[in-house]
Every structure is written in C-alpha cells, then in structure tokens.
Amino acid sequence: xxxxxxxxxxxxxxxxxxxxxxxxxxxxxxxxxxxxxxxxxxxxxxxxxxxxxxxxxxxxxxxxxxxxxxxxxxxxxxxxxxxxxxxxxxxxxxxxxxxxxxxxxxxxxxxxxxxxxxxxxxxxxxxxxxxxxxxxxxxxxxxxxxxxxxxxxxxxxxxxxxxxxxxxxxxxxxxxxxxxxxxxxxxxxxxxxxxxxxxxxxxxxxxxxxxxxxxxxxxxxxxxxxx
Amino acid sequence: xxxxxxxxxxxxxxxxxxxxxxxxxxxxxxxxxxxxxxxxxxxxxxxxxxxxxxxxxxxxxxxxxxxxxxxxxxxxxxxxxxxxxxxxxxxxxxxxxxxxxxxxxxxxxxxxxxxxxxxxxxxxxxxxxxxxxxxxxxxxxxxxxxxxxxxxxxxxxxxxxxxxxxxxxxxxxxxxxxxxxxxxxxxxxxxxxxxxxxxxxxxxxxxxxxxxxxxxxxxxxxxxxxxxxxxxxxxxxxxxxxxxxxxxxxxxxxxxxxxxxxxxxxxxxxxxxxxxxxxxxxxxxxxxxxxxxxxxxxxxxxxxxxxxxxxxxxxxxxxxxxxxxxxxxxxxxxxxxxxxxxxxxxxxxxxxxxxxxxxxxxxxxxxxxxxxxxxxxxxxxxxxxxxxxxxxxxxxxxxxxxxxxxxxxxxxxxxxxxxxxxxxxxxxxxxxxxxxxxxxxxxxxxxxxxxxxxxxxxxxxxxxxxxx
Numbered sequence: 111x112x113x114x115x116x117x118x119x120x121x122x123x124x125x126x127x128x129x130x131x132x133x134x135x136x137x138x139x140x141x142x143x144x145x146x147x148x149x150x151x152x153x154x155x156x157x158x159x160x161x162x163x164x165x166x167x168x169x170x171x172x173x174x175x176x177x178x179x180x181x182x183x184x185x186x187x188x189x190x191x192x193x194x195x196x197x198x199x200x201x202x203x204x205x206x207x208x209x210x211x212x213x214x215x216x217x218x219x220x221x222x223x224x225x226x227x228x229x230x231x232x233x234x235x236x237x238x239x240x241x242x243x244x245x246x247x248x249x250x251x252x253x254x255x256x257x258x259x260x261x262x263x264x265x266x267x268x269x270x271x272x273x274x275x276x277x278x279x280x281x282x283x284x285x286x287x288x289x290x291x292x293x294x295x296x297x298x299x300x301x302x303x304x305x306x307x308x309x310x311x312x313x314x315x316x317x318x319x320x321x322x323x324x325x326x327x328x329x330x331x332x333x334x335x336x337x
Numbered sequence: 338x339x340x341x342x343x344x345x346x347x348x349x350x351x352x353x354x355x356x357x358x359x360x361x362x363x364x365x366x367x368x369x370x371x372x373x374x375x376x377x378x379x380x381x382x383x384x385x386x387x388x389x390x391x392x393x394x395x396x397x398x399x400x401x402x403x404x405x406x407x408x409x410x411x412x413x414x415x416x417x418x419x420x421x422x423x424x425x426x427x428x429x430x431x432x433x434x435x436x437x438x439x440x441x442x443x444x445x446x447x448x449x450x451x452x453x454x455x456x457x458x459x460x461x462x463x464x465x466x467x468x469x470x471x472x473x474x475x476x477x478x479x480x481x482x483x484x485x486x487x488x489x490x491x492x493x494x495x496x497x498x499x500x501x502x503x504x505x506x507x508x509x510x511x512x513x514x515x516x517x518x519x520x521x522x523x524x525x526x527x528x529x530x531x532x533x534x535x536x537x538x539x540x541x542x543x544x545x546x547x548x549x550x551x552x553x554x555x556x557x558x559x560x561x562x563x564x565x566x567x568x569x570x571x572x573x574x575x576x577x578x579x580x581x582x583x584x585x586x587x588x589x590x591x592x593x594x595x596x597x598x599x600x601x602x603x604x605x606x607x608x609x610x611x612x613x614x615x616x617x618x619x620x621x622x623x624x625x626x627x628x629x630x631x632x633x634x635x636x637x638x639x640x641x642x643x644x645x646x647x648x649x650x651x652x653x654x655x656x657x658x659x660x661x662x663x664x665x666x667x668x669x670x671x672x673x674x675x676x677x678x679x680x681x682x683x684x685x686x687x688x689x690x691x692x693x694x695x696x697x698x699x700x701x702x703x704x705x706x707x708x709x710x711x712x713x714x715x716x717x718x719x720x721x722x723x724x725x726x727x728x729x730x731x732x733x734x735x736x737x738x739x740x741x742x743x744x745x746x747x748x749x750x751x752x753x754x755x756x757x758x759x760x761x762x763x764x765x766x767x768x769x770x771x772x773x774x775x776x777x778x779x780x781x782x783x784x785x786x787x788x789x790x791x792x793x794x795x796x797x798x799x800x801x802x803x804x805x
Contacts, residue, residue: 193639194646195655195698213635265670291671295643295702296636298709298770304675 111156111227112136116146116173117189118164122212126159126189129216130223143168150177155184156227159219162190162201171204178205185226189214195294217328221280239274242334244313244321246274255313265290266309273322273332282329306330361532365525372524376517380510388503395478395494396463402434403482403492415488419447433495435468435477441487450491457481460489465496476500535564539571551579584648587753588641595768596634603630640769647699647776655698661691661732664701665725672708672723680717687725691732693802695781700800703777706770707736707796714740714794731783732800739793748787774798 113130117123118141130137138153140146143164150158150173162170174186186208188201193211201209208222237249244255251267253260262270272289273281283302287293306322314320323331402425409421415438422436426449437448445452454466460481468477479493538555545553554575555568610623669685676683693700711721719739726733743751752775771785774796778785783800 193642213631215632263670265667291667293701293705294698295705297671297705299672299675299705299712301671301675304678305671307678308674 111224112138112154113223114146114149114153114155114158115139116141116143116150116158116164116170117161118142119161125216126219129220133220142166143170143173147173147176150184151180151182157223158184158186159189159223160186160206162188162192162197171200174204174206187219187223187226189219198294215327217280217325218282218284221282221285221329224279225276225281225285239271239277241274241277241332242319242321243317244274244334246270253313255317258316260312262309262312266305266312269305269309270313273330277332280325280328280331285329361529364532365529368528369518369521369525372521373517376514376521380514384506384510387506391499391502392478395496395499399478399480399492399494403480403490406490406492407482410484415446415484415486418484418490422447433498435470435479435491435493435495437491438484439489439491441489446488448491453489453491454479457491468493468495470495539564539568543571546575551575551582581649584645588645591641596637599630599634599637603627603634606630637769640773644769644773644776647773647780650780653696653780655696656694657697658692658694659697659700661693661700661725661734662687662689664697665691665704665723665734668701668704668708669723672705672712675712676721679712679715681712681715682718682720683723684720685723687723688727691725691727693732693781693800695800696777699777699780703774703798704734704736706774707734707798710770710796711736711738711740711794714738716740719793727802730802732802734798734800735795737790737793737795739790742789742793743787745789751787752785771796 113135115123115126115130115137117126117139120141123139123141127137127139138149138155140149144166146160146164146166147168160170160174164170164173168176170188170190177184177186186206188206188209189212190197190201190209191212198209198211207226210219210222237247239246239248244253246253246267248271251264253262253267253270269286269290272286284296286302286306287296306324310320310322314322319335321332321334323333325331406418406421410418413420419438422438425434426436429449435448435450437450437453438446439448439453440446443453449470451469451471454464454468454477456466457464457479460483462480464479464481466477466479468475468479475495475497477493478496479491482490482492484490542553542555554572557565557568557572559565606623606627610620610627614620614623665687669683669687673683673685708721708723715721715738721739722735722737724733724735724737726735752771771787775785778798778800781800783798786797786799788795788797
C-alpha cells in the first residue's frame with residue numbers, strides 16, 4: 111500500500127516511516143502542512159497518517175478539510191497529542207476516519223491503518239463473509255464451520271463479524287472495544303481477552319485448524335492457514 | 338513547572354474617581370433628573386389649568402357684555418348704548434366691570450374710567466393694562482370696539498384679584514420647585530449611599546480574594562433580594578473556583594509524588610539494562626518492560642486528565658437524554674463472562690427503564706470502573722451484586738462485593754486521587770478508578786457512596802434523573 115505520513119516530529123516520523131516500510135508499504139513523508147497537502151492532493155495514496163499540529167500555516171484539520179472539499183476520499187488516521195474527547199470529535203467531524211492519540215504503540219497504528227484501507231474496499235452490501243471453512247450470513251445471523259451450525263450470542267456474533275471483516279489483519283483490543291462495544295476507554299479488566307477466548311471455544315475448539323490467532327503485543331487476527 | 342509570582346497587593350490608595358464615573362452618582366443624578374422633570378411637568382399643568390381657566394372666564398364675560406351692548410346700539414343708537422352702560426354701572430354688583438365710551442375726539446361720554454388707557458391702540462384685541470379708576474390704580478383686561486360714527490367703546494374687567502392669585506400661585510410653584518430640587522438631591526444622595534453599602538460587601542470581598550484570600554465569602558443578609566441573590570451567585574462561583582484550584586493543586590502534587598515511582602522504575606530499568614545487559618535478549622526484555630512502564634504512566638496521565646476534564650464540567654455539553662438500561666445490560670454482558678472466568682458470580686438486576694440526562698461514555702466508564710474494582714478484590718467463588726434501580730427520581734447503580742472492603746476510617750478518602758488502601762497496595766491499579774467515578778457522579782449532580790457490605794464494599798452511584 112502507498113501511505114503518506116504528515117508529521118513534523120523527526121523521531122516520530124522516522125519511526126513510523128521505518129515501521130510501515132518494514133510492514134511492506136510504500137511510504138512518502140511530509141514534515142509540514144503545505145507539503146503534506148500538496149502531496150495528498152496531487153498523488154494517489156491508500157491512506158494518510160496525519161498529525162494535527164503542523165508547521166507551515168496549514169494544520170492537520172485544515173489540510174483534511176481542504177482535501178475533503180476536493181472530493182478526495184483517501185482514508186485518514188489522525189495521530190495527535192490532543193487527547194480530549196472534543197479533539198477526537200473535531201478530528202472525525204473534519205472527515206478523519208480514525209483518531210489515535212500520542213503516545214501510541216506502533217502495532218496499534220499499523221493495525222488501524224491497515225483496517226482502514228480494507229474498509230474502503232469492502233463497503234459494498236456484503237451479506238456473506240467467509241474465512242477458510244468458517245462462514246457467516248449477515249442477514250440470517252447464522253454461523254457455520256465446515257457446514258456445522260454454531261450458536262453465538264448476539265455480541266459474539268458482532269465480535270466475529272468484526273474479525274471477519276478484518277480477516278487477515280491484526281485487530282487490537284481497543285479497536286474491538288470501539289468497533290464492537292462502542293467503548294472509547296480501556297477497562298482495567300481484560301474483558302476483550304475473555305470474550306475472545308469464549309468465541310474461540312465455539313469456533314475453534316471443536317475443529318482441527320485454529321482460525322483465531324493471538325498476535326503478541328498487538329491483538330488478534332482471524333486467518334485461515336492457506337491465506 | 339513554573340510558579341508565577343503572587344501578584345503584589347496594590348497598596349496604592351485608590352484615587353478619587355471623577356464623580357461622573359461613580360455609578361452611585363450617576364444613578365442619583367438620573368433619579369434627581371426624573372424626579373425634577375416630573376415635578377416640573379406637574380407644576381406647569383397646574384398653572385395652565387387654573388390661571389388659564391380664570392382668563393378664559395373673564396374673556397367670555399367681556400365678549401358677552403360687548404354683544405349685549407352691541408344689541409342696544411343697533412336698537413337705539415348711541416344714546417341707548419350710553420343708557421345701557423349707565424344702567425350697568427349703577428347695577429354693577431362686584432364692581433369690577435369697566436366701561437368707557439368716547440367720541441371721535443376722545444371726549445368722555447360715559448363710563449367708569451377717567452380716560453382712555455395708554456397703549457390701547459387697536460380695536461378687537463385683548464389688552465391687559467394698568468388703569469386708574471376713581472383715583473385707584475388697578476389692572477384690567479380690556480377690549481375696544483368701534484361704534485358707528487367714530488365713537489369707541491371699551492369693555493373690560495378689573496383683574497387685580499386674579500393677578501394677585503396668579504402671583505400667589507407663581508410663588509407657591511416656585512417654592513415647590515425649590516423644595517423638589519432639594520428633595521430630589523437628598524433622594525439621590527440616599528440612593529447613592531444605599532447603592533454603595535450594597536456593593537461594598539461585594540467589593541471588599543472580591544478585593545480580598547484578588548489579593549489571595551480565597552477563603553473570603555460575600556456575607557448574605559438573608560432578605561432574598563437581588564443583592565442577596567448576587568452574593569449567592571458570587572459565592573457559588575468562588576466555591577467552584579476554589580474546588581478547581583484544589584483539584585489542580587492535587588493533580589500537580591499527585592504528579593510530583595505518585596508518578597515519580599513508576600518513572601523511577603522505568604528509568605532504573607533502562608539504565609540497568611544499558612550498564613549490565615550482556616545479551617541482546619536481556620536488553621530487549623528490559624526495553625519492553627520499560628515500554629510497559631511508560632504505557633502505565635501514560636495511562637495514569639490520561640486518567641488524571643480525564644478526571645480534570647470531567648471536574649471542570651467541560652463535558653456537560655455532551656449531555657443527552659439516554660436510557661441507562663441497555664447501556665447497563667451491555668456492561669453486564671461484557672463483565673458476566675469475565676466474572677465467570679474468574680470464578681465469581683455476577684448477580685444482576687436492572688430496572689426496565691432508567692432515563693437520564695447525562696454523558697453516555699462517562700457513565701459507561703464509571704460503572705465499568707466499579708465492576709473492575711469488584712472483580713479485582715473479590716475472592717474466588719464469591720458473589721458480586723450489580724443492581725440498577727430508580728426510586729423517586731434518583732437512579733441508583735449499586736455494585737456490591739464480598740472482598741476485603743475498605744476500613745471505615747479510609748472510606749472517605751477512597752475517592753481521593755491515588756489513594757490506595759493498605760490492603761490494596763499489592764494489587765494492580767493506579768488508585769484513580771474511584772476518583773473518576775466520584776467525578777462522574779458530581780458532574781451529573783449525583784453522589785458516590787461507599788458503604789460496608791459486611792464483608793466487602795457496597796458502592797452506590799446515585800444519579801438524579803433531572804439534572805440542572
């Protein structure tokens with residue numbers, strides 16, 4: 111994927127660029143708002159990682175608003191030290207697709223960027239999702255593995271649906287909290303781990319090949335071995 | 338952290354302000370002006386209605402007289418007119434009627450005036466002139482008419498009495514005006530001093546506060562008047578400012594003391610690794626641990642900032658009408674599994690409808706904090722009761738566990754930032770959970786009560802449904 115990083119802090123930018131390249135992406139970097147806007151508007155990117163406070167007269171919000179005004183729909187992840195709830199709301203209102211506050215773990219950023227780019231592609235009216243021999247029917251709310259019916263609680267179904275929509279990608283605990291439970295804070299208890307392990311009991315335990323994997327220091331990933 | 342110098346109290350004597358800059362004086366002047374103008378308007382209308390009425394009455398009498406005499410003239414000519422005048426003079430009861438008929442040469446034909454008054458030159462015009470009647474000086478209202486043949490008739494009334502009345506009235510009104518001016522001025526001064534006295538309390542208090550004496554409050558009279566209300570509002574404001582300042586002070590103290598420990602830990606770990614780590618493996622492990630430590634510090638920061646944000650009341654703009662029932666059922670579902678996993682029993686009772694004007698996310702976070710605590714401190718196999726009910730307009734969310742509980746003497750301090758009971762020192766956590774719950778309760782005009790559950794803690798989050 112081609113990713114644009116607009117970030118003025120040299121260390122942070124260097125770290126992010128390096129990490130993204132290691133993950134196999136092509137990365138462009140701009141260290142001020144003006145260059146960032148120029149690059150974002152003139153070239154095609156699959157995602158933009160955008161700092162909010164930028165030198166060069168154009169801050170992150172202005173940059174994004176200008177971009178969206180030109181009907182550019184490239185997914186944007188804000189990466190900002192502004193951490194209040196209002197700041198987040200402002201960022202999303204301006205057209206941001208996700209908002210991550212500094213300091214951040216690189217795994218979290220990578221997972222969110224990759225999740226965004228996938229979201230852009232599968233926005234069509236999907237009614238069925240499948241990973242390996244696991245398939246779910248979004249209309250009938252049914253789950254099957256190897257043709258065998260699996261009963262899930264409504265919330266377990268939504269958890270699985272989220273994982274299926276991001277199959278092959280790392281999904282972090284905070285992404286699950288936000289995406290499945292709509293919680294924008296981290297409970298102290300490992301609630302997500304418990305629910306994942308319950309889901310695993312139902313979809314993986316009775317079968318030979320596990321689909322739901324734990325990714326160390328990052329989160330979870332649903333993937334069939336052959337992918 | 339920079340500490341700003343306390344502002345030196347201004348010892349300079351307050352300069353006398355230009356009088357017009359004093360609101361008291363302005364108010365007093367306006368009062369005096371309004372009072373004076375209304376008094377003046379009253380006097381003027383009084384003047385016109387009395388003096389004007391008398392004048393009109395005399396004019397009508399003179400006109401009627403002249404018309405009647407004109408009739409005599411038409412019927413019997415000048416002799417008849419003279420006769421009529423004589424007749425009238427003889428029967429003149431009040432003695433103030435004035436007649437004079439002269440021939441074209443100015444000779445007296447008949448009448449009670451000795452001669453034609455000076456200055457009366459035009460006919461059919463009102464004159465008010467001094468006249469001499471039988472040697473007595475007086476003032477008369479006069480009107481002259483031309484009679485056929487060049488004779489001239491003068492009809493009038495002695496108005497000395499009326500003029501005197503007018504003078505009396507005029508003097509009276511002038512006196513009254515003077516009195517009014519004095520009274521207005523006195524009234525103005527009284528208003529000014531009242532005004533001064535009322536704001537003096539407020540100004541002395543606020544001045545003391547701006548010099549740093551934050552404990553001062555505006556005394557209230559208890560009359561419930563506007564100034565009392567203002568005093569109340571100012572006191573509330575001061576209360577809030579004090580609370581916020583305490584909060585800020587507490588946070589900075591907390592940061593100074595309680596964050597030092599984890600920061601020291603992270604720093605030591607890194608330094609230790611750089612000095613003593615022999616293998617890349619060891620180095621990596623140390624760095625990873627230090628990163629975790631830093632994440633912990635960030636989490637504490639985040640929690641502190643969030644509490645500060647809530648306490649500042651900034652989140653009240655996000656208030657909306659919500660039903661807590663589905664929200665709490667969601668939380669129950671989330672934690673039910675966790676409780677089971679930890680060998681605990683979560684007993685939940687949630688009322689069917691729990692309407693609240695509030696912040697969804699904050700309530701979520703507060704309730705999950707309470708459950709996190711209960712889970713953390715409950716011994717295996719014990720019960721946690723999670724209840725939500727509504728009673729006379731107050732929603733009560735209760736989380737009761739059978740853990741070690743909080744000792745009586747520590748209970749009131751449990752919601753302080755970073756406070757951790759002796760028995761909780763060895764468990765994970767930052768000591769901010771209950772502070773956040775308390776802050777959320779306060780934002781919703783509610784309370785957080787920690788009671789004894791014999792054994793354990795019974796945390797009661799009370800939220801009034803109608804928050805202002």
